[in-house]
Amino acid sequence: MDFWKFLNLLETKSLFFSNSDNLGDNNEGRIPHFILERMIEQDNERGNRNNQDLNDYLESTLRKNHLISSWSYAERESFAMWKMYAKDKTGIAIETDLKLLQESFNKTDRIVYIGEVNYINEDNYHFSTSNMFYPFVTKLDFYRFENEIRCVTITKDDEEPESKLVEIDLSTLIKKVHISPNSKPEFRKLIELLKKEYQLEFEICYSKVSDSWL
Numbered sequence: 001m002d003f004w005k006f007l008n009l010l011e012t013k014s015l016f017f018s019n020s021d022n023l024g025d026n027n028e029g030r031i032p033h034f035i036l037e038r039m040i041e042q043d044n045e046r047g048n049r050n051n052q053d054l055n056d057y058l059e060s061t062l063r064k065n066h067l068i069s070s071w072s073y074a075e076r077e078s079f080a081m082w083k084m085y086a087k088d089k090t091g092i093a094i095e096t097d098l099k100l101l102q103e104s105f106n107k108t109d110r111i112v113y114i115g116e117v118n119y120i121n122e123d124n125y126h127f128s129t130s131n132m133f134y135p136f137v138t139k140l141d142f143y144r145f146e147n148e149i150r151c152v153t154i155t156k157d158d159e160e161p162e163s164k165l166v167e168i169d170l171s172t173l174i175k176k177v178h179i180s181p182n183s184k185p186e187f188r189k190l191i192e193l194l195k196k197e198y199q200l201e202f203e204i205c206y207s208k209v210s211d212s213w214l
Contacts, residue, residue, distance in 0.1 A: 014165035017067035091180035104173035
């Protein structure tokens with residue numbers, strides 16, 4: 001993430017969750033087109049609108065009220081992830097693990113679901129319409145390099161269905177902070193000052209990705 005997002009995380013003690021409309025990929029939270037086409041064909045054969053109605057409900061309601069926080073479960077750093085999500089020399093990558101991620105939600109009364117993203121293509125896929133979380137943890141395999149794991153929460157009736165800050169236990173969540181590979185020594189000192197100011201205990205280390213494009 002960019003530094004200002006990290007600073008906002010520390011200040012709010014909350015993770016930012018966004019709905020599908022704001023995640024970039026136009027297929028987010030949608031039934032992949034090649035699957036939807038077969039579903040509509042089934043409707044026509046059976047003389048009903050069951051699949052069409054399901055898709056309409058997904059588009060009109062679920063894509064708005066299902067909010068997502070994205071993580072990568074790769075064991076090693078990724079050049080592509082640094083390049084895409086931390087575009088300057090003051091980028092941050094937070095390292096945690098699944099157990100700590102789960103436990104870090106102990107400060108909120110919201111229900112947060114966590115699951116791996118399933119990457120599919122036209123020739124190799126599994127998709128269940130009986131589980132409406134599937135559109136939110138399924139992506140086309142163009143994005144496989146992200147090795148994504150997602151936290152998903154659902155907005156309540158009285159909440160704006162666009163984005164939400166969800167309270168998090170930072171001391172539990174943050175195991176290490178990796179800083180941009182080409183950042184200056186002053187940037188590391190700044191992170192150390194923030195660590196002290198917010199009374200957190202995490203290891204600070206430089207990214208191992210060495211590339212002048214970052």
